[in-house]
Amino acid sequence: MAGEDKTVSGMAGRYASALFELASEAGQVDQVQADLGRFTALLEGSEDLRRLVKSPVFSSDEQAKAVGAILAKAGIGGIAANLIKVVAANRRLFAIESIIRGFNGLVAKSRGEIIAEVTVAEALSPTHSSSLSAALKDVLGKEPKIDVKVDPAILGGLIVKVGSRMIDTSLRTKLNAIRTAMKEVG
16 A cells, blocks of 8 residues: 555546556557547537536436447547446446546656646636746746646636645635634624
C-alpha cells in the first residue's frame, strides 16, 4: 500500500488505472485519449446525454443501448468504447467524467506533464489564457497543460487545481467568507 499510486483513487481511479494499463499494453494511449476527448465533448454539448449519464432513473440496459448507439454514431470504438459500455453495464456511468479525468492524469504523469484544472466564470480570452499559462509556468517551473472549465456559479475570479494543490480566488468563495465573518460578528 505504501508504494501505491495516489494519482487516482476510488472506484473511478480503479477504472482509470485499468484503462490506462490496457491502452498502454495495446500501444493505443493516444487513440483512447482522443476517443475519450470526443466523448467528453459530446457530454458537454448535450444536456440529454448528461441526463442519461447522471440519472439513476435509467436502467443499465437502457444506458448501455443508448451509449452504444451514441458511440457508434460518433465513430468512437475500440478500448474507449468498450470501457464506456462496461461502465454503463455496471451502473457506473455517473462516474465516467471522473474516470476520464483520472485516465488523462495517468497519461500526463506517464509523459511528465503537469495538468492545471482551471475553473472560470466565463471563457478566457487568448490574452488572459496566455497570462495564466505564463504565471503557472513561473510557479510550477514548467509549462502546464491547462484544462479550462467554465462555471458561471463562481461569479468571478478563478479556481486553479494542480495535483492536490488548489487556489480558489473565486468571488463566490470570497462572498461566503464575508458572510461567515458577518455571522460571527452578529
